[in-house]
Amino acid sequence: MVEPVGNQYVVARPVYSENSFGEEHKKVHRYHKTFLDHLRVCFRCSPQKAKNIATGLLPITSWLPAYRIKEWLLSDFVSGISTGLVAVLQGLAFALLVNVRPGYGLYAAFFPVIGYFLFGTSRHISVGPFPLLSIMVGEVVTKLVDEESVGNSTLTSTALDDEKIQVAATVTLLAGILQLLLGALQVGFVIIYLSHSLISGFTTGAAIQVVVSQLKFIFQLPVTGCKEPFAIFCTLGKIGGQITNTNIADLVTALIILVIVFVVKEINERYKTKLPVPIPIELFVTVVATGISYACNFKEKFQVDVIGQLEKGFKPPVQLDMRVFQSCVGEAFSIAIVGFAIAFSVAKVYSIKYDYPINGNQELIAFGLSNIFCGAFSGFAASTSLSRSGVQESTGGKTQVAGLLSAVIVMIVILAIGFLLESLQKSVLAALALGNLKGMLMQFREIGILWKKDKYDCMIWVVTFLCTVILGLAIGLGVSIGFELLTIVFRTQFPKFTLLANIGRSNIYKNRKDYVDIYEPEGVKIFSCPVPIFFANIDFFQDKLITAVGFNPLRVLRKRNKALRKIRKMLKKGELQMTPKSFICTVNGLNESDEELDNNTIEELDQPTNTADLPFQIDWNAELPPNIIVPRIDVHSLILDFTAVSFFDVSALRVLKATLKDFIRVDVDVYIVGAQDGFLDKLERCAFFDEEIKTSMFFLSIHDAVLHILVKKNGDCSPKFKPMKEMGSSDYIINTNGELRNRAYTVRPPLSLSPCMSAATENHQHFHFLNTFRLKSSTCERCCVTSSRDSERSKSTGTGLTVLRIVSCTHL
Numbered sequence: 001m002v003e004p005v006g007n008q009y010v011v012a013r014p015v016y017s018e019n020s021f022g023e024e025h026k027k028v029h030r031y032h033k034t035f036l037d038h039l040r041v042c043f044r045c046s047p048q049k050a051k052n053i054a055t056g057l058l059p060i061t062s063w064l065p066a067y068r069i070k071e072w073l074l075s076d077f078v079s080g081i082s083t084g085l086v087a088v089l090q091g092l093a094f095a096l097l098v099n100v101r102p103g104y105g106l107y108a109a110f111f112p113v114i115g116y117f118l119f120g121t122s123r124h125i126s127v128g129p130f131p132l133l134s135i136m137v138g139e140v141v142t143k144l145v146d147e148e149s150v151g152n153s154t155l156t157s158t159a160l161d162d163e164k165i166q167v168a169a170t171v172t173l174l175a176g177i178l179q180l181l182l183g184a185l186q187v188g189f190v191i192i193y194l195s196h197s198l199i200s201g202f203t204t205g206a207a208i209q210v211v212v213s214q215l216k217f218i219f220q221l222p223v224t225g226c227k228e229p230f231a232i233f234c235t236l237g238k239i240g241g242q243i244t245n246t247n248i249a250d251l252v253t254a255l256i257i258l259v260i261v262f263v264v265k266e267i268n269e270r271y272k273t274k275l276p277v278p279i280p281i282e283l284f285v286t287v288v289a290t291g292i293s294y295a296c297n298f299k300e301k302f303q304v305d306v307i308g309q310l311e312k313g314f315k316p317p318v319q320l321d322m323r324v325f326q327s328c329v330g331e332a333f334s335i336a337i338v339g340f341a342i343a344f345s346v347a348k349v350y351s352i353k354y355d356y357p358i359n360g361n362q363e364l365i366a367f368g369l370s371n372i373f374c375g376a377f378s379g380f381a382a383s384t385s386l387s388r389s390g391v392q393e394s395t396g397g398k399t400q401v402a403g404l405l406s407a408v409i410v411m412i413v414i415l416a417i418g419f420l421l422e423s424l425q426k427s428v429l430a431a432l433a434l435g436n437l438k439g440m441l442m443q444f445r446e447i448g449i450l451w452k453k454d455k456y457d458c459m460i461w462v463v464t465f466l467c468t469v470i471l472g473l474a475i476g477l478g479v480s481i482g483f484e485l486l487t488i489v490f491r492t493q494f495p496k497f498t499l500l501a502n503i504g505r506s507n508i509y510k511n512r513k514d515y516v517d518i519y520e521p522e523g524v525k526i527f528s529c530p531v532p533i534f535f536a537n538i539d540f541f542q543d544k545l546i547t548a549v550g551f552n553p554l555r556v557l558r559k560r561n562k563a564l565r566k567i568r569k570m571l572k573k574g575e576l577q578m579t580p581k582s583f584i585c586t587v588n589g590l591n592e593s594d595e596e597l598d599n600n601t602i603e604e605l606d607q608p609t610n611t612a613d614l615p616f617q618i619d620w621n622a623e624l625p626p627n628i629i630v631p632r633i634d635v636h637s638l639i640l641d642f643t644a645v646s647f648f649d650v651s652a653l654r655v656l657k658a659t660l661k662d663f664i665r666v667d668v669d670v671y672i673v674g675a676q677d678g679f680l681d682k683l684e685r686c687a688f689f690d691e692e693i694k695t696s697m698f699f700l701s702i703h704d705a706v707l708h709i710l711v712k713k714n715g716d717c718s719p720k721f722k723p724m725k726e727m728g729s730s731d732y733i734i735n736t737n738g739e740l741r742n743r744a745y746t747v748r749p750p751l752s753l754s755p756c757m758s759a760a761t762e763n764h765q766h767f768h769f770l771n772t773f774r775l776k777s778s779t780c781e782r783c784c785v786t787s788s789r790d791s792e793r794s795k796s797t798g799t800g801l802t803v804l805r806i807v808s809c810t811h812l
Contacts, residue, residue: 013506014133015707018680018698056362059121063399079397080405081318082100082280086388087113087128087406088413088434089282092307092421096217097134097210098380099141099225100164102429103310105129106414108374110380113407115370117400121358122347124397126388126406127370131433132206133381135213138472140171140331142225144324168380170324174332175381176371179340183364194341198484200443201335201340201461202477205468207440210433215239217430218254220247220305228472249302250427257285257428261435264585277395282432286424292354294423305426309416315378331474338477339371339383340364346384351355433639456487493537500526500641500702507703523634524709525549526702528641535593535651542659549635553662556631558605560620560666563628567614567787570625608692610664620667635668637709641702643674653686657693664692671699671705 014020033041087109095105109128116127144167145160182190212232216223221242226234264281272278297306344363351358362777367383374382413421450458463483468476501512502519512518526550533541546552555790570576599715611617621632648656660670675698677692689695 002297009013010662013210015544015704015711015760016422016694016700017708018675018700019695021141021700022382022731034112042737054524056359057365058118059362060400063123067399067401068732072401075396075398076402079395079402080393081409082277082395082689083392083397083402084125084409085283086280086391086407087126087410089286089429089432090385090388090452091129091410092424092767093433093436094129094131095380096426096429096530097131097213097433099145099169100159100168100380101311102307102426103418104165104168104378105419106310106410107178107377107379108382109317110407110410110414111374111377112370112378113403113410113616114368115373116409116443117404119149119366119369120400121362121366122220122350123354123356123399124350124389124393125343125347125384126392126403127343127367127384128388129380130339130342130383131210131436132342132387132473133335133383134733135206135210135336136335136591137168137171137380138213138225139231139473140229140328141167142228142231143331144327145542147259154517163744165378166318166321167324167655169318169375169378170320170381171328171332171335172371172379172381173320173375174325175335176368176373176375177338177529178336179364179371182336182340182366183361183368186361188340188344188360188364191341191344193481193484194337195457195460195484197446197460199341199479201464202441202468202473202480203342205441205465205476206473207437207467209473211344212236214430214433215307218251219243219245220427221245230470231472232469245605247302247304247427249298250425251512253425254427254431255290255433257289258434260285261432262438265435265438272394278391278651280391280436286428286432288422289428290421290424293425293428298425298585307424307426307429309420309422311414312418313415317376318378332478335381336368336371337382338369338473343367343384345387346389350389380633385436400544415812433797434476456491460487461645489536492534494540495529495531495537497530497541497548498528499548500528500763521637521706521710524634524635524639524706525635526639526641526706528644530644532647532737533652533656534647534649538652538655541652542655543736545640545659549638549668551631551635553632553659553666553668554606556633556666557609557662559630560609561607563624563630564609564611564614564618567618567627576625596699633666633668636668636713637671639671639673639702639705639709641673642676642679645674646676648679650686653683657688669709670697671709673700673702673705 014024016024019036035446088106091107091109092102095102095107095108098104103168112127120127141164145164209232212235214220214459215235216239219239219242221239223235223238223242225231226238261281266278267775268275268278268281293299293304293306299306344358344360347358368743374380392406397403447458447461450461460480460483464476465482467479467483470476471479498513500509500520501515502508503510503515504517507518511528512520525548527545530542531537567576620630625628644682670684680695680698683760699708
C-alpha cells in the first residue's frame with residue numbers, strides 16, 4: 001500500500017515478476033476484433049450512421065441550421081467585406097507568381113471559397129491564392145511552356161498566355177484530384193510527416209524563390225522563366241545581364257510601397273492587442289497607387305507596365321491537356337500536400353483557439369473539391385493565406401458566411417468594377433506580394449533557436465531551406481522529406497543507450513553518468529533501451545549491450561568450450577590428476593595456442609558448457625592453468641530496461657533470443673523489465689521461450705528486478721569455506737575465496753614429468769586447483785565440511801611445488 005508521509009511516500013508490496021503479478025492480479029479477458037468484425041462494423045448501416053456520414057461529408061448541413069443570425073450576421077458581413085478587398089489585391093498580385101495575367105488571380109480568389117463553404121470544417125480560415133502554392137504552380141508553367149517561342153511567328157503572345165493558363169488550370173485540377181483521393185482514402189495523417197522545422201524551412205526557401213521571381217516586375221525587365229533545378233541562379237543571371245535596362249519609375253514605386261507595407265505590418269504586429277482591426281495597408285496603397293498612376297499617366301510618361309484590361313465575367317470550363325497530367329504528377333502531388341499542410345495547420349490554430357473540432361480527412365476532401373472547381377474555371381491552386389485569414393478572424397468573422405461574402409466582393413470586381421484597376425502598376429502588385437512574405441522571411445530567426453533546442457531539427461530546417469532555394473520547390477520538398485525521414489531512421493537506428501544506476505538508494509534509476517550519489521549493486525548491470533528495437537537497429541543494440549557489460553558472451557562461451565577440450569585432453573594424458581588430498585596439474589611447458597581447436601565446428605563451441613563427464617566442476621572466475629586463458633566475468637546479473645520499447649519485429653526477436661542465450665550460457669542471469677502490454681503474448685506466438693529463456697525473467701520494474709537479485713544473492717552467499725549444495729544434484733561447492741599462489745613462472749623447454757606427487761622433488765612446476773574446481777559427490781558432506789573448515793595452504797617449497805591439502809577423510 002501507499003502511505004503519504006509529508007512530501008514522501010512509502011510503498012510496501014511484494015517484489016513482482018510478470019508471472020507472480022499475473023498470478024495475484026487476474027487480467028480482464030478482452031475480445032479483440034478480427035478483420036471481419038471491423039468489416040461488419042464498417043458496412044453496417046443505421047439511420048444515425050447515415051446521418052453522421054452525410055453531415056461529415058457536407059458539414060454545412062450541421063452548422064448552417066444552427067447559425068445565429070442576430071449575433072453573427074453583422075460580424076460576418078463586416079469581416080467578409082474586409083477579407084474580400086484583401087483577396088482581390090492578393091489574387092492580382094499572386095497571379096504574377098504563376099506567370100499568368102493578373103485577372104486570372106480573381107478566379108483563384110472566388111471559386112475555391114465556394115467549394116470550401118460547402119465542404120470545409122474550419123470557421124475562420126480564408127481560402128484562396130497563397131504565394132507558396134502560386135510559385136509552385138508557376139514553376140510548372142515555366143517548365144512546360146516555352147516562352148522563348150513567343151518571338152517566332154508560330155506562337156502569338158495571346159496564344160502563349162492561353163497555354164500558360166491551360167497548364168496552370170490543369171495542374172491545379174490534378175492537385176485537387178489527388179487531395180480528393182487522399183481524403184477519400186482517409187490518409188490525412190500524411191501531414192504528420194511534415195514537421196514544423198521542415199515547413200518553416202520550406203516556406204522560407206519558397207519566400208526567397210518568390211522574391212527572385214518578382215524582381216523582373218520590380219525592375220520591369222523582359223526576363224523569361226528558367227526551368228528547375230538551379231532555376232534561381234539562371235533567373236538571377238538573366239536579371240543581372242539586363243540590370244541596365246531597369247525602369248526607374250517602377251523600381252522607385254515598388255521600393256516605396258515595400259517600405260510602407262513592411263512598416264505598417266510591423267505596427268499591426270506590435271499593436272495587435274490595441275488595434276480593433278489590422279490596418280488594411282494593401283487596400284490603401286492600391287487605391288493611392290492606382291489613382292496616382294491614372295492621374296499622372298505613368299504608362300505613357302514612364303513606360304511602366306500596368307495590369308491593363310482585366311477579363312470581364314467568367315470563362316467557360318477550360319479544356320484540359322492530358323499531356324500536362326503525365327508531365328507534372330510529381331509537382332501536383334507536392335502542391336496537394338503542401339497546400340493541405342499549410343491550410344490544416346492554420347485551421348488547427350483557430351480550432352484550438354475557439355474550441356471546435358476540425359476533421360483532417362474532410363479538409364482534404366474540401367480542398368480537393370475546391371481546387372477541382374477552381375482549375376475547371378481557369379483558376380490556380382488555392383490554400384489559405386495567413387494574412388487574409390488573420391483579417392477575417394480579427395474583423396469579427398464567426399463562420400464561413402464571412403468567406404462567402406468575401407467571394408461576393410471578388411465576384412463584383414470580376415463582373416463590374418475591374419476596370420478601375422487597369423492603371424495599377426505590376427510593380428505595385430509585386431511589392432504587395434513581397435510585403436506578404438514578411439512573416440516567412442522572419443523565420444530565419446528560428447535557426448539559432450532550433451540549434452539550442454535540437455540539432456536535428458536545425459539540420460532539417462537548413463537542409464530544407466537550401467534544397468528549396470537551389471533545387472526548386474517540388475524537388476526540394478521531396479529531398480527535404482527524404483532527409484527528414486533519414487534523421488528519424490538515424491535516431492532510431494543509432495539511439496543513445498545508457499547504463500542506469502540507483503539514485504540515493506531509492507527506487508529511482510537514472511543514467512549513471514549524470515549523478516554523484518549513485519548505488520550500483522556489485523555484478524549487476526542495468527541497460528536501458530530508449531527506442532523500439534527492429535531489424536535496422538538490433539545489431540547496434542547488440543554491440544552497445546556487449547560494450548556496456550564489458551565482454552562478448554559468445555566469445556567467452558567459445559573460450560570456455562575450448563578450455564574444456566584442453567582440460568579433457570590434460571585428464572586423458574594424465575597432466576591433471578585428482579588425489580585424495582588435492583588436485584595436481586603437471587605442465588610440461590606453456591602452450592597457449594588454440595590451433596588444435598581451430599577445426600572444431602562453431603556449432604559445438606556455441607553450445608552450453610557441459611562438465612558432466614569431469615570429476616569436478618569449474619569456477620571460471622578462479623585461477624586456471626596458465627595455458628588455458630578464459631576471460632573473467634564480473635557480471636552475474638543483467639537487467640534490460642524495455643520501458644520505452646514499443647515494439648519488436650521478428651528479425652530483432654531472433655537476434656535478441658540468441659544474445660540472451662549467450663549470456664545465460666556464461667552464467668549471467670538476464671532480466672527484462674518494463675515490457676509493454678501484449679509483449680509477452682507476442683513472444684509466446686513467436687516461440688521465444690524454451691528451456692533456457694523462461695517467462696520468469698520478466699519483472700514489472702527495475703527495482704523489482706534489483707531487489708530480486710539482491711535477495712537471491714544474499715540467500716546464496718555463505719560464510720567462508722561453507723559448502724553449498726546445488727539444487728537437483730548431490731554436488732557441493734567449496735568456496736575458498738582465495739587465489740592460487742606461484743602464478744609467476746618461467747617458460748621452460750618441455751620435459752617429461754611424472755604426473756604424481758613425487759614429481760615435486762624435481763625442479764618442475766605443479767599447480768593445484770581445489771579452489772578452481774568443485775568437488776563432485778565422491779566426497780561426503782561431513783568430509784566437505786571438515787575439510788573446508790580445516791583446509792590449509794602449504795608453503796611454496798624450493799622445488800616450486802604448491803599444494804593445497806585437505807584433511808584426510810575418515811568416512812570413506
